Amino acid sequence: MQPIERIAQAILQAERILFITGAGLSADSGLPTYRGLGGLYNGHTAEGLPIEAALSGPMLQRDPALCWKYLAELGRACLGAQANEGHRAIAELQRLKPQCWVLTQNIDGYHRAAGSPPERLIEIHGELAPLYCRSCGQEDAELAGHLERPLPPLCRACGGVLRPPVVLFEEMLPEAAIDSLYAELRKGFDVVIAVGTSASFPYIVEPVLRTRQAGGFTAQINPTRTDLSDAVEVNLQGRALDVLPELLGHISSHRICK
Ligand SMILES: [Zn+2]
Incomplete structure (x- = not known):
């Protein structure tokens, strides 16, 4: 099975899903880091x-x-710039999967703009406005x-x-975001997918490691290998902007067949 089909299968069978997104997804909108x-x-x-x-x-x-x-x-x-098809595909997956969460390092607010529900969106580095x-x-x-x-x-x-309500360097992470993340981690996730992040922060790596140890499915979508590549079950090399809409297509067609 192709990596994208393995990820689609895992999402179809899962209830609790976490997308972790980083600068790579915003870069696809043309944003500099x-x-x-x-x-x-x-x-x-x-x-x-x-x-x-x-x-x-x-x-x-x-x-x-x-x-x-x-x-x-x-x-x-x-x-x-603005939200791209990758953000919109994630928001659509959240509509299909009512326990699908997004944890983002990005401060551009594009997940919200693309339609991700605020109650299942954790902006761990805050937002610019x-x-x-x-x-x-x-x-x-x-x-x-x-x-x-x-x-x-x-x-x-x-x-x-x-x-702005962003986390500047040498500042603490927002307490509400951390509390929300760890409350959801305690409930556990069936699937964790890291998108466009090099994952050097513990709060990015930990959800992946915890989920894998608990027998869940983990994947990474990124153009190149990262520190996370050896930790996940499936590595899909590609741009979020291309891969996420395709992934949504796989999932939608399966749902129609059923
Ligand atoms: Zn004032």
Whole structure:
């Protein structure tokens, strides 16, 4: 059986399914990763800082304008692109499978835009919008407008610095997202499929390892091999944008035959 058929079979037979998605899925929409932002040289900014330092929680405190220079680049890239057929195929699979979850590292909000139900979507690195005030907490939904004006964007109510609800470097993961992930992991998954992620974080690797140890099915969809390749049962080399709609096609046709 072809890898794609093995994954389709596993999904058809499963109830609890987890898709883990990373930068590769957004790259198919044309989004750069933070390391691929314009103007970087060997991962360093024009100010001579590693991009991880520019996009860090401490930098937002110390020099909000500098941190926002790079947040704004991410923001413009996200606003300038959109969800792709890969996001839409996952959302459709979630409609067919009411216990299918998505855990994403991406901050672009494209899963939500593609129709993934928010109650089965864990955005472990947060999202770029809506902005909120660091001082008074007031929300501000107008990301696009702020990117046209001098940075950092300021709160209309109190003049404090606005920020997006993303996890910057050196910041904690959102507690609600972590709680939700581990609550679902305790219930267990029949199938875990990693898409477009190189999976270096423990909260990405752990669901794969746990599911495999418990006898579940694990797969990876990625153009190249990653750290995860040896851990999963099936490796499907390809772009999420091509593979996911094809996978959905296999599953839909099986369902019609039955
Ligand atoms: Zn404020």
